[in-house]
Amino acid sequence: MEERSLTNDRKYSNRDITVYWKPSACVHASHCYRELIEVFNPHRRPWVNMKAAPTDEIIEVVNMCPTEALTWKWNDMEKNINIDPDQTNHVKFRRPELIDDNITDSVERPAMVKVLVDGSVMIKGDFTLIHAGETLEYKDNVISVCRCGLSNRMPFCDGHHTKTGFTG
Amino acid sequence: MEEKEEKTSKTVVKIIDNGPLIISGNFIFQDIKRNIESNPGKVELCRCGRSRNKPFCDCSHKE
Numbered sequence: 001m002e003e004r005s006l007t008n009d010r011k012y013s014n015r016d017i018t019v020y021w022k023p024s025a026c027v028h029a030s031h032c033y034r035e036l037i038e039v040f041n042p043h044r045r046p047w048v049n050m051k052a053a054p055t056d057e058i059i060e061v062v063n064m065c066p067t068e069a070l071t072w073k074w075n076d077m078e079k080n081i082n083i084d085p086d087q088t089n090h091v092k093f094r095r096p097e098l099i100d101d102n103i104t105d106s107v108e109r110p111a112m113v114k115v116l117v118d119g120s121v122m123i124k125g126d127f128t129l130i131h132a133g134e135t136l137e138y139k140d141n142v143i144s145v146c147r148c149g150l151s152n153r154m155p156f157c158d159g160h161h162t163k164t165g166f167t168g
Numbered sequence: 169m170e171e172k173e174e175k176t177s178k179t180v181v182k183i184i185d186n187g188p189l190i191i192s193g194n195f196i197f198q199d200i201k202r203n204i205e206s207n208p209g210k211v212e213l214c215r216c217g218r219s220r221n222k223p224f225c226d227c228s229h230k231e
Contacts, residue, residue: 111179111195115223127179145189149217155183168222
């Protein structure tokens, strides 16, 4: 059974890597589809086609994602352990203490709340999200919340503000 | 008598149905002009796009 997820996270794999897609963290910077529309095409379902480009090209574009909405991991877990942190955007590699999922990280980092010009509000770090009667704990995570009132994926941003000329 | 109060409460992000986004606890806030404020207390941000006091809620969503 598919695990229920408020944020509708997905993952896509080819032979070498798995790309993780966290729509709630996307601020629609659009690097992914401008750089590699063959793989990342928002008008197609599923929107990620892992067969359309070589692994190294996919990694390069995923690493451009400014918010960790897109991240990646080697399928061969041993390769993940020896990875150069500069070569990846994956949050766990930048925070090596989190590589072992069994170690609970007790350090609290205050969340960063950024209001983006004519865009969403980005919340990053450790925080509790209360929404529609559910309480979710976010650890070293990012979400992007709609401010224009027109998102089809409420409460998260879906990039609608770019089409409607939202200001503020 | 001196009482030392340590304010190390966790950030709580609450999304009100048909209402604002309320952020409380400890957090760092950056506004549109990139001014940064540490621990501004509680902020209520507009989610409907109609506030005249953006990014803050002014209850325009009730109109």
